[in-house]
Amino acid sequence: MAAPRTPAATAPIAPPSLWDPVVRLTHWGIAVAILCNALLTKGGGVTHVYLGWLAMTLLLMRLVWGVLGPIEARFSAFPPNPVAALRHMGQLLSGRVDHYPSHNPAGALMVYAFWVTLATVIATGLYLTGGATPMQVAADQAAVASGDWSALIKESDGESSDEDKGLRHTAEEVHDVAANLLLFLAALHVAGVFVESRAMRRNLVKPMVLGDRRK
Numbered sequence: 379m380a381a382p383r384t385p386a387a388t389a390p391i392a393p394p395s396l397w398d399p400v401v402r403l404t405h406w407g408i409a410v411a412i413l414c415n416a417l418l419t420k421g422g423g424v425t426h427v428y429l430g431w432l433a434m435t436l437l438l439m440r441l442v443w444g445v446l447g448p449i450e451a452r453f454s455a456f457p458p459n460p461v462a463a464l465r466h467m468g469q470l471l472s473g474r475v476d477h478y479p480s481h482n483p484a485g486a487l488m489v490y491a492f493w494v495t496l497a498t499v500i501a502t503g504l505y506l507t508g509g510a511t512p513m514q515v516a517a518d519q520a521a522v523a524s525g526d527w528s529a530l531i532k533e534s535d536g537e538s539s540d541e542d543k544g545l546r547h548t549a550e551e552v553h554d555v556a557a558n559l560l561l562f563l564a565a566l567h568v569a570g571v572f573v574e575s576r577a578m579r580r581n582l583v584k585p586m587v588l589g590d591r592r593k
């Protein structure tokens with residue numbers, strides 16, 4: 379018989395004692411790229427664009443894994459369900475929570491919010507750099523640093539219309555606001571992980587790091 383996939387159908391089942399390597403690699407890679415780009419690198423600088431492309435690659439990898447990966451990593455294991463998320467929050471207040479084979483319903487909403495917001499940051503970043511690869515951005519910036527402005531002049535060839543300037547300004551605003559939203563979600567997420575770990579009486583962080591296969 380095919381294994382049941384929805385959390386409702388499989389509860390109570392414990393979450394994995396160790397997330398697979400792709401989930402762990404994409405999780406920590408994306409987390410580091412976001413934190414560095416939001417807090418440390420120069421917006422639009424070479425390192426920023428490299429880390430942005432790294433985040434994009436890892437996000438695409440994770441999305442493919444949501445279809446092809448092991449059952450607990452698939453989208454079908456943690457569907458977005460606001461009603462179930464509210465029920466789960468109610469359970470948290472009462473101190474008796476169901477266990478799920480993947481992310482709990484509140485965590486699942488957080489995961490989708492992360493991915494949509496990150497995709498927005500990446501799309502606006504790509505627009506702002508005209509889709510240039512990190513290597514092209516590095517070459518252009520090196521040329522400008524050595525006094526050769528032709529790359530930038532080429533970019534702004536022809537009069538840019540008010541509409542273009544307006545679009546660029548909007549993209550900058552959206553990029554900045556969405557990046558700050560990512561930081562807000564990250565703080566909420568980390569607090570949520572610790573609250574859930576307490577409520578479920580199990581360490582949720584360990585399976586995202588090295589885990590314990592014997593459990």
Ligand code: HEM
Pocket residue numbers: 411412413415416420421422423426427429430431433434499500502503504506507550553554557558560
């Ligand atoms: C990993 C996710 C990312 C985060 C958290 C992030 C965050 C930020 C932040 C906070 C700023 C504003 C910096 C400031 O005000 O000085 C910024 C600017 C910028 N970012 Fe990103 N970024 C990300 C990804 C990307 C990507 C993928 C690209 C391009 C491929 C990109 C290109 C740019 C550019 C060109 C600017 C300068 C915008 C301007 O002229 O004001 N970013 N980014």
Ligand code: HEM
Pocket residue numbers: 393401404405408409410412413440451480481482485489492493564567568571582583584586
């Ligand atoms: C910017 C920082 C972070 C981002 C963007 C982020 C994002 C995410 C995402 C998207 C997932 C779902 C993983 C997947 O299915 O692929 C997740 C899960 C998880 N994250 Fe993070 N995370 C961040 C920081 C952290 C930190 C600092 C911790 C540790 C305290 C942490 C602990 C976890 C845990 C334990 C899970 C699995 C939760 C569960 O068992 O359902 N995350 N995170």
